[in-house]
Amino acid sequence: MEEDDLIACHECDTLFHKRALPSRSSAKCTRCGATLYQSVSSNLDKLCSITLAALITFLIAQAFPIVELETNGITSQTTLIGAIVALWGENMEVIATMVFCATILFPLIELMAMLYLLVPLRAGFIPAGFSQVLRAIQFVRPWGMIEVFMLGILVTLVKMVSIARVIPEAALFAFGALTLLFAVILTFDPRALWDIAERVGGHGPLRYTPFGGLRSGPVSAYSTEPQSATPSDLLHPYAPPRGTQRGSPEGTPPDAAAPGNKP
Amino acid sequence: MTDTPETPGAPEAVEGANGADTPEPVFTTAKEAGLIACHACNRVQKRVFTVERQLCVRCGSPLHRRNPDAVARTWALLLSAAILYIPANLYPVLHTSSIVGSEDDTIMSGVAMFWNDGDYPLSAIIFIASILVPMLKLGTLAFLTWATQSGSKWRPRQRTTLYRIVEKIGRWSMLDVFVVTLTVALVRFGSLAVITPGPGALAFGCVVVLTMLASMQFDPRLMWDHIEPSGKKHD
Numbered sequence: 001m002e003e004d005d006l007i008a009c010h011e012c013d014t015l016f017h018k019r020a021l022p023s024r025s026s027a028k029c030t031r032c033g034a035t036l037y038q039s040v041s042s043n044l045d046k047l048c049s050i051t052l053a054a055l056i057t058f059l060i061a062q063a064f065p066i067v068e069l070e071t072n073g074i075t076s077q078t079t080l081i082g083a084i085v086a087l088w089g090e091n092m093e094v095i096a097t098m099v100f101c102a103t104i105l106f107p108l109i110e111l112m113a114m115l116y117l118l119v120p121l122r123a124g125f126i127p128a129g130f131s132q133v134l135r136a137i138q139f140v141r142p143w144g145m146i147e148v149f150m151l152g153i154l155v156t157l158v159k160m161v162s163i164a165r166v167i168p169e170a171a172l173f174a175f176g177a178l179t180l181l182f183a184v185i186l187t188f189d190p191r192a193l194w195d196i197a198e199r200v201g202g203h204g205p206l207r208y209t210p211f212g213g214l215r216s217g218p219v220s221a222y223s224t225e226p227q228s229a230t231p232s233d234l235l236h237p238y239a240p241p242r243g244t245q246r247g248s249p250e251g252t253p254p255d256a257a258a259p260g261n262k263p
Numbered sequence: 264m265t266d267t268p269e270t271p272g273a274p275e276a277v278e279g280a281n282g283a284d285t286p287e288p289v290f291t292t293a294k295e296a297g298l299i300a301c302h303a304c305n306r307v308q309k310r311v312f313t314v315e316r317q318l319c320v321r322c323g324s325p326l327h328r329r330n331p332d333a334v335a336r337t338w339a340l341l342l343s344a345a346i347l348y349i350p351a352n353l354y355p356v357l358h359t360s361s362i363v364g365s366e367d368d369t370i371m372s373g374v375a376m377f378w379n380d381g382d383y384p385l386s387a388i389i390f391i392a393s394i395l396v397p398m399l400k401l402g403t404l405a406f407l408t409w410a411t412q413s414g415s416k417w418r419p420r421q422r423t424t425l426y427r428i429v430e431k432i433g434r435w436s437m438l439d440v441f442v443v444t445l446t447v448a449l450v451r452f453g454s455l456a457v458i459t460p461g462p463g464a465l466a467f468g469c470v471v472v473l474t475m476l477a478s479m480q481f482d483p484r485l486m487w488d489h490i491e492p493s494g495k496k497h498d
Contacts, residue, residue, distance in 0.1 A: 006307040008300035011423050012487035013292040015307070031290050032423045032487065037305070067449065074452050083448035090447060092460050095468045099444050102437060131322040135303050142475065145437050151388070152441030158385050159377075159442070160449065163456070194304045194321065208323035
């Protein structure tokens with residue numbers, strides 16, 4: 001199975017051989033410039049703790065009021081869920097649903113699903129329904145909009161300053177912290193969890209089975225020891241096998257050298 | 264014979280030989296190699312022609328060489344977004360009723376109001392997020408889809424970058440919807456002042472979601488299908 005070490009650029013479909021990357025680096029497609037994959041460390045502690053912190057901050061942000069307005073002795077305050085209920089009451093059910101999904105439901109699903117995958121992987125086993133949960137993360141990720149909502153809070157505050165006294169409440173700061181935590185979580189590509197899962201299992205490539213979840217593939221097809229990772233050796237374009245030797249570290253395609261090798 | 268390595272079986276060899284002393288890398292796409300990549304887990308695998316619906320061997324998600332009907336679906340979503348964009352801008356997003364009278368605000372009148380009040384940064388943020396980004400997004404996606412459909416070979420690398428930008432900034436248009444949500448919930452001072460959402464907010468929210476769906480349906484790999492797999496820099 002020689003496809004095991006291949007990766008196809010998701011923006012231009014070009015094939016490359018995968019190589020181990022030095023830490024904190026990413027592989028870019030040399031044809032279109034898209035990021036192919038990032039280096040992943042097997043140490044999930046940091047990501048795990050940040051996700052847990054984000055979940056706690058998320059609960060605080062939802063439970064407490066965001067801001068309080070005060071004008072002529074009348075005060076008015078709202079939580080996020082209160083704002084959504086108010087919108088629903090104004091016959092804006094569609095918008096209320098959109099806001100609910102973008103700021104409560106999808107971020108919550110993402111955090112819970114990340115924890116569901118990360119904690120068992122850290123402990124050394126692959127949780128049930130791994131691929132379904134991972135796909136759920138990828139589905140909800142573009143629709144979670146905590147950072148946009150944070151900017152929305154700030155714009156509203158500046159707007160309100162001219163008409164009333166604005167008193168910041170707990171959830172305002174919680175949303176600020178949550179934005180930063182989400183920024184860290186979003187730099188992690190969930191697809192990397194596949195590589196981590198294969199490393200955790202230690203048996204090589206995983207295979208999907210319709211009812212039984214995942215099982216390990218043939219061991220021989222997969223070399224577990226990391227390959228040499230000098231920067232010039234990171235990527236070279238894939239060329240279909242044609243009975244010639246593999247490309248040199250500079251990425252010379254085997255086909256270019258083919259005519260010289262002929263007797 | 265040795266001078267002409269051109270054999271039907273090795274078209275890439277000719278490409279590589281053209282590269283003089285520094286041979287250009289020849290790119291092979293997964294489609295040409297008879298492989299198929301999973302969009303969910305990146306696993307590359309052999310294309311199976313015997314089954315109707317091939318599933319990824321690793322994660323079990325359905326595989327497509329290209330997003331199915333990418334161009335048609337992008338056009339459909341873009342058109343609906345463009346149509347809804349008209350009421351989004353003409354109808355009021357906020358209706359203010361207070362003791363000094365009532366007033367309707369569209370997106371543009373809100374921007375103008377903050378600009379006249381001297382609140383330039385706020386006005387600029389709302390203008391960029393609610394007017395500039397959706398318009399650029401509609402225009403850019405329409406251009407990309409049209410260029411893909413007509414098989415253009417023009418600057419694929421730049422077009423891919425353009426697509427990447429559109430995908431990144433689209434979500435920020437939701438800003439206005441969130442501002443409306445918070446404003447409606449906060450300004451409820453009984454007889455003094457009450458703000459209610461207008462139909463413009465609904466149309467605008469739908470525009471944002473539809474353009475986001477459109478950019479997800481579009482497949483940048485279709486642009487590269489028209490480009491020869493030579494290693495030349497596509498600038």
